[in-house]
Amino acid sequence: MRIRPVLTAATAIALLAACASTREPSPGAVSIDQVRRLPVASGGSVEGVVTMASGTFDGGFAVQDGTAGIYVLPPADSARYPAGTRLRITGTISDPQNQLAIQPSRIQVIGAGTIPDARPIRTGAVDEASEGLLIRVRARVTGDVLDDQPWGWKLMLDDGSGALLVFVDAQAGIDVSAIRAGQWLQVTGYSGQYEEHREILPRTQSDLRPIGEP
Structure with missing residues (x-):
């Protein structure tokens, strides 16, 4: 990471x-x-x-x-x-x-304790109210995966409600090599913020899962 x-x-x-x-x-x-x-x-x-x-x-x-x-x-x-x-x-x-x-x-x-279920949320609705929560989005990849080494990788998702940054930390050990623009993904992770950018941070490989187009 x-x-x-x-x-x-x-x-x-x-x-x-x-x-x-x-x-x-x-x-x-x-x-x-x-x-x-x-x-x-x-x-x-x-x-x-x-x-x-x-x-x-x-x-x-x-x-x-x-x-x-x-x-x-x-x-x-x-x-x-x-x-x-x-x-x-x-x-x-x-x-x-x-x-x-x-x-x-x-x-x-x-x-x-019991880990709470991730909250389903639209990509454009990730905001201050969701910060700190475990959330889940289902959306289309809108561009190429960006290499942000040594920290990790970035990609953008949009389900039609607004763009959301996915930050895949290098320390999480998640393979992003198969992700392509136009693909639909289900992403589960931590709802965070870095400066002015809202983002979701997957924790494990299973948090980043390809799905069929709705």
């Missing part, structure tokens, strides 16, 4: 997050949606399920609960958390390169 500041900055960030179930956060923790509404540099605690494992792109990961999702920057101890792990995260809120995230000061493993 390209080491972009949005995913690796050691700036203050708060977040935490996720679970597909209706389980309430323990005392002192709030929903991810509430955390996302706090001012930058605020501190807080959230609980959620890991939807994007540590090491998919860098040492950070993403979490989600029944209200929203958020990215967690790499912890200082370099600990790794697999998808499906339920965590309580305490940290500080920040928005490097316009993507809200958390720089964690403490991470507690609560146990195992």
Whole structure:
């Protein structure tokens, strides 16, 4: 993966997050949606399920609960958390390169959780409301795959509602060699932002799947 500041900055960030179930956060923790509404540099605690494992792109990961999702920057101890792990995260809120995230000061493993289903969404509807969530789009590739090494590859999708950037990180180990302009794909991944660009970031090869034209 390209080491972009949005995913690796050691700036203050708060977040935490996720679970597909209706389980309430323990005392002192709030929903991810509430955390996302706090001012930058605020501190807080959230609980959620890991939807994007540590090491998919860098040492950070993403979490989600029944209200929203958020990215967690790499912890200082370099600990790794697999998808499906339920965590309580305490940290500080920040928005490097316009993507809200958390720089964690403490991470507690609560146990195992259920990874939420990816939310179906139109390519033109990926916005601030979806940022941090696990989403799924079905759309046509509108141009050639662009080589963005050493960070990865870029391609554009459009289902008729508006263009969406797909960023395939080199560290994710996804093969894009068979993708061609005009092909229809189903892409599942993290709904993110880099500066002014909304994007979806697939996590594994199965997140990038050719489909027939609807």
